[in-house]
Amino acid sequence: MAEIISMPQLSDTMKEGTVIKWNKKIGDQVSEGDILAEIETDKATQDFEIDTNGILLFIGVKEGETTRVNDVLAIIGKEGEDISHMISKLQSSKKEKNEVNFNQKNLEKNKKIFISPVAKKMAKKIGVSIDKIKGSGEYGRITKKDIEFYEKTELNKNILHSSIRKKIAKHLTYSKFSAPHYYLFSEINADKLMNFRKNLNEKLSLEEKISFNDIIIKAVAQSLIKHPDMNVSWDDEKIIIHPNIHIGVAVAIKDGLIVPVIKNADKKSLLQISKEIKDKALRSKSKKIQPEEIENSTFTVSNLGMYGIESFTSIINTPNTSILSVGSIVVRPIVKNNKIEIGNVMKMTLSCDHRIIDGAKGSEYIHSIKNFLEDPITILF
Structure with a gap:
């Protein structure tokens, strides 16, 4: 007997999905484990793996169309099986909906x-x-x-909102208006940071090159070891202290941004962090990253230095209680040993949730990051 395949719920918050691509056409044999279609959810584009065998007899959602979870996606059955009664029932249901809409439009038109x-x-x-x-x-x-x-x-x-753009809007609006934000600004002398990166990259291949962002993420993770009271989340009844340090890294994609997570960043080397970020950033932009790879961050870093932005503030990526915004390294006069010299500086902003992170606590934490970045050899120990 033919089986109706419904639009799956591919994430815990998914309410509707958009079919980006069908990998099978009507009449094709499908087997358990085949990737039937690519579906965009509110978090990412995912492969929909079929768990049945048979012939694809009917496609209910065209490429580019959106439908709600549990609506009919396809029908799979035996070769030559008559499913006209099933299609007729589906079309009848759609017709009733269309007639309701048509009548409503006519009533409006006759006004x-x-x-x-x-x-x-x-x-x-x-x-x-x-x-x-x-x-x-x-x-x-x-x-x-x-x-x-x-x-x-x-x-x-x-331009209609994509599922990801809707999710971003909802998430950031909730964060901005539920968590009372305040901001701490700091500036670091980046001379040693630049030399540290240069010396490292001279020993590495082109594919292994370390970015400033890789070093910043390592410094953030090392600082969280020293300040575990920053690695927390707010709950109405309690403070959740996270035993692991998972750093979210904001990545720009076509539809907005996505935050892949470097799990246990404090336990990983700079080279491991660098390779993982490159891989996840690439798959984020091609919408191939998996939901579990963008979940459970405990702290987030957003770096716009590569776009020439010197300083900015970010909205906290809840349920995190802080996010570090990093600007570009710029050359300018600085004071060293009571003398004005030309140096390299980088500005950082720490956004904090005042319900749980007080000013003194946040200040101590951003000062710790500053110390690591001004003497970056210390993050290796």
Whole structure:
């Protein structure tokens, strides 16, 4: 008997999915373990692995279309099996929904629309149907002002939000308005940091080159060892102290940003951190990273130095209680031994959740990072 394959819930927060690519076409044999399709969730694009055998008889969601979890994705059965009754039932259900929408539109269309002569002329000129415009005048009368407002705000190019963009918006809005943020600013002398990286990379192959970000992540992890009270999360009833140090690294992707996690970063060498970041950043941008690789961070680093940004603040990546924002290294006059010299400086900002991280605690932590980066050889011990 034919089996209906539903849109799977590929993450704990997934409510709908978008089919990016079908790897099988109608009539193809599918076997348990085959990758049937690539599906974009609110977190990443994932391979959907089928757990049944048979022939792909029906595709319910086209490439690029979005549907809710548990809606019909496909039908798999025996070769030549008659599934017309199943398709008919699905189409009937869709037809009922469409008829409801059609009737609602007709009711709206039959409503009398009041519009001033000037507004009517303007609407005709810009080529817009007046039933799309909400009037602000008496009895909903459309005025010249309404046409001008519509032309200004509605005739722009619209791009539908991706699942990832919706998730980012929801997550950051929650963080910003639930966690009382405050910010600590610090500047480091980056001369030794630059020499340290240069000396390391002279001994490494092109593929193994260490970035400034790799060193910063190691310094952040080492500082969390010294300040375990920063490696925490807020709960309404308790403070959660994390036994492991998992550093989230903000990575820019086409639809926004994603935060792959370097698990147990304090126990990994610079070279291991570097290789892992390169791999996860590459797979993040191609949407091949897995959900478990972007979960359970205990602290986050966001670095915009490569974009020439000298300093900035970041929204905390909850349930973390802090995030470090790192700017570019710039050359400028600095004071050394009471003399003005040319040096390299880098600015950092630590965003903290004031419910759990007080100013003194946050200050001690960012000072620890500063010490490691101004004498980076110490992060190796």
